Amino acid sequence: MCVMRSFLLVILLLSDFEHSFGSEDVTHHSAHKLRNHKSSRRHRATNDGELRFEPEPYSKKLELNNSGKIHCKVAGGVSPTVQWYSNEEDPLPDGVTSSNGTLMVAEAERRHSGQYTCKAVDGDKSITAKINLDVVVTPRVVSPEPGQQLHVTVGQTAVLNCIATGEPPPTTHWDRNLAILTKQQDGVDVEDGVNATTAKMVLMNNGTLVVRNVSSLDADRYGCTAGSAAGLDRHELELIVHQEGELPAAESSGVAGKAVVVSISVAGAYMVLVLALMVYCRRRRLRRRQRGEKMELEMTEGREKLVEEGEEDKQKANGAALQNGRLLAHDKDSGADNSEVSGVSRASKKSGQFEHLSVPRTLLTEQITLGRGEFGEVLLAKIDMTAVNKLRKKDDGETEPKIRPVLVKALTTKDEVQLAEFRRQLDIFSRVRHENIVRLIGLCNEADPHYMLLEHTDWGELKKFLIATRTAEENEEYIARVGPAHAPPPAARAAPALLPQHRALLAAHLAAAASRLAAARLTHRDIAARNCVITSKLQLKLSFPALTRGPDSHEYYKLHEQVIPLRWLPPEAVLESDYSTKSDVYMFAVTVWEIYTKAELPFAKLNDNSVLERLKSDTLEWTVPSSMPDALGALLKRCWHKSPAERPQFTEIFEEISAMLQDITSDTTSQKSQEKTEQ
Known part of the structure; x- marks a missing residue:
């Protein structure tokens, strides 16, 4: 009996403590605990503030035939219930369910596209949030085919087709050796352009690239990229230029009729050979079974399976594993065998x-x-x-x-x-x-x-380089504005001030790197100035030191047992661990902001908890530095959009920043020419 009284006393004390000093999560947990233990009737669930979404659900795109989830999280109130509806309050279609505030699509179909409403009800109070669900098909480049070659003769016109499928219909563009072709470049124009009739290369409205009067200098690798809100796809075509008389007339004209005949013949012969080998192997195995050579058959089939799976044979020598003719260090020590690192x-x-x-x-x-x-x-x-x-x-x-x-x-x-x-x-x-x-x-x-x-690189981390470009006055102003706690360490050496074209160049380098990752369907997940390096030739390179402990530890935050770059991440990555190319777009914009602010800490006046709360309530607002061009500032604001679907693709970002860089460089060159003329 004494034990029970002591136990109840501890429960009451803990409950009072949580109500007095606990955070919002503790209070919410206490309310649930009191509802579950009805025997403690002296405690009543208290209202946890106004009913609200944290965060508000946002529109999403799902790949056709894939599954997906959309979360609707509610805070506040006493005991809110959350339910999803189609349109306003229609029942959900087959294949779509709602459970604990999560809208789940088992296998996305086109009929699942449309508007959905999340409704939270708490007593006589209710709130709603509407989102759009789009079922899309990832873009796929049909032409050119992977590894395709186009043979033309000097002086002819080469026609490079870029045909893609997908929903929504993707936009396409061409690049030459990974450098995007735009009408701003010399010798390149679009179909409706002023110089379309005389330009060396013409970008047609249907995605075709026309190269007139081909020369040996035009031989290169050309890439066709198709992109939409559903993703990206890219295929390369190699343009091979031959001198006069090196190709038969049919092949040099681009029809490639003979090449098609030869390809079909080779494919047919290959299929016949494969069928013959299959019949031969089957008969050989049958004979072995008939002769009772079961052991030899198993060894043969085992070797064939290893070859098919790309595995290398392993043998045991003196109780240790041999691979590539050498002893593995992990197997020498029996203790190392139990570690997960050794297993990997x-x-x-x-x-x-x-x-x-x-x-x-x-x-x-x-x-x-x-x-x-x-x-x-x-x-x-x-x-x-x-x-x-x-x-x-x-x-x-x-x-x-x-x-x-x-x-x-x-x-x-x-x-x-x-x-x-x-x-x-x-x-x-x-x-x-x-x-x-x-x-x-x-x-x-x-x-x-x-x-x-x-x-x-020889110049090392981009962040330290940007800090070194600050003047003494700028550094003092920054410390006075954000406080000495965020004062950067003194630079080892001062660097010359960055001109407008230098900053735009660094932004273009970063856009090129991120665009290349996106084209390969890869995400970085920690794009920041601290994770970039720079050369003495002012060339930016994207890296991945991710120093979570050390000089950059204040730029990381521990949330749900994971260390994340809180101030650089968009809401969906912080709150739902949803990383994608669009979250990289958000982080890219923050890094460009760092370039123009000379490595300021984003939201330096706020502590980490305040940044997190503003992310949850969607009240975190970015401001564009005064030194940034208006066009670039508008682009960054699009990159910081709350909804990932509204953020631009990296191909579009790279094109816009390249055009800005060209304009800034042209203005600087003309200004210098004018100054020389006046002198």
């Missing part, structure tokens, strides 16, 4: 996906710890690229060492989510090659911890 190590080696990136860690010198990232320590080191090239049999005859700085990300975590993120970043930097994205130098995976080696 063996899995990565088994798949062979990153085996070609292996670099011995003995090549790393002058290692300096910068801080701690999401996987473990982040270091800055140096490596001899001549030795790396020789290791990969890319010996270019150079014997002199080429010492280059590298960023080293150590993998010491055992968390499965972080292990998957480590592999995701490896995949990003190994798949994408672009002049504005750092290269993946290699992977030190012969022992734990694994090291990811990323390219670094």
Whole structure:
């Protein structure tokens, strides 16, 4: 009996404590607890403020035949109920359900498109929010086909077709060697343009690119990109230019009739060969079964299965695993076998996906710890690229060492989510090659911890460079405005002030990098000045140090056991962990804002909790710096739109910023010419 009295006393004390000092979440939890335990009749559920959405649901696009969810979260009131309806208050269509405020679509069909209403009711009070659900089809480029080649003769006209399907109908554009073709470029015009009849290249309204009077200089890789709110798709075509007389008349005219006949013949012969091999293998297996050679058959089928799955044979030698003729370090120590890191190590080696990136860690010198990232320590080191090239049999005859700085990300975590993120970043930097994205130098995976080696630059982090471009007066004004707590460390050396064309150039470099990631259907998820580097030639490169502990730790926030860049993320990423290309668009805009504010901390006057609350209530407002051109400011505001569907695609962003850069450069050049003339 004494124990029961003590237990009830503790319950009452805790309840009083939560009502007195608890946050909104604690109060809400207490209300639920009191409703569930009706025996404590002395406590009554209290009103938790005005009924409201946190956040308000927003329109969404779902891929045809895919599933999806739209959350409707309600705060305030006493005991609100939340229900979804079609249109105003119509029942939901088949295949669409509502549970605990979440609208769920099992398999999206075109008939599911339309308006939906979320209604929250608490007693005699109710609130509603309307959203639009669109069922879309991801764009798919039909022509050109992947790896297609077009052969033309010098002097002829080349016609490059860009045909795509999707819902809504996608827009298309052409690029040459990843540089987007626009009418602002010399020798390029659109079908209805003033110079369409004389331009070297004409962009037709139907997506076709016409190249007149082809020369050997026009031989290159041309990319057709189709984009809509449903996504992106891109195929490349290689234009091959031959001299007069090198091609038969039919092939040089672009009809390629003979090539089609040859392709069909080869395909037919290949199919016949495959069928013959299938019949031969089936008969061979039948004979073996008849002879009772069961063991030999199983061994043969096992080897064939390994070949089909792309696996390498494994043998056991002295109780340790052998792969590629060498002993795996993880299997020498029986204790390492139980670690998840070692398991991923063996899995990565088994798949062979990153085996070609292996670099011995003995090549790393002058290692300096910068801080701690999401996987473990982040270091800055140096490596001899001549030795790396020789290791990969890319010996270019150079014997002199080429010492280059590298960023080293150590993998010491055992968390499965972080292990998957480590592999995701490896995949990003190994798949994408672009002049504005750092290269993946290699992977030190012969022992734990694994090291990811990323390219670094001579001028280092973009954020530190931007801070170094501040004048003493600007730095003092910033500290006076936001307080000494956010004062940046003194710059190691002062940098010259950035001119308008320099800032626009950095923004264009970042847009090019992000557009390349989007074209490969990849997301960065942490675009910021701290995660970019810059060269002495003023070339920006997108990287991924992500120093969650160290000099940049105040720029990260721990929410739901995850460390996130709160001030850089859009609402859907913070509140629902919904990352996409459109969340990268939002973060891109914040980084451009950093470039023009010389690395100010976004919303520096607000603490993290205030930023989070304003994100929830949709009251976080961005202001455009006065030094930013009006056109760029308008573009950033579109990138910061609450609804991801309303944000522009990266292809559109890159085109607009490239045009702005060209205008700024032209104005600067004409101004300098005028000044020289006056002198």
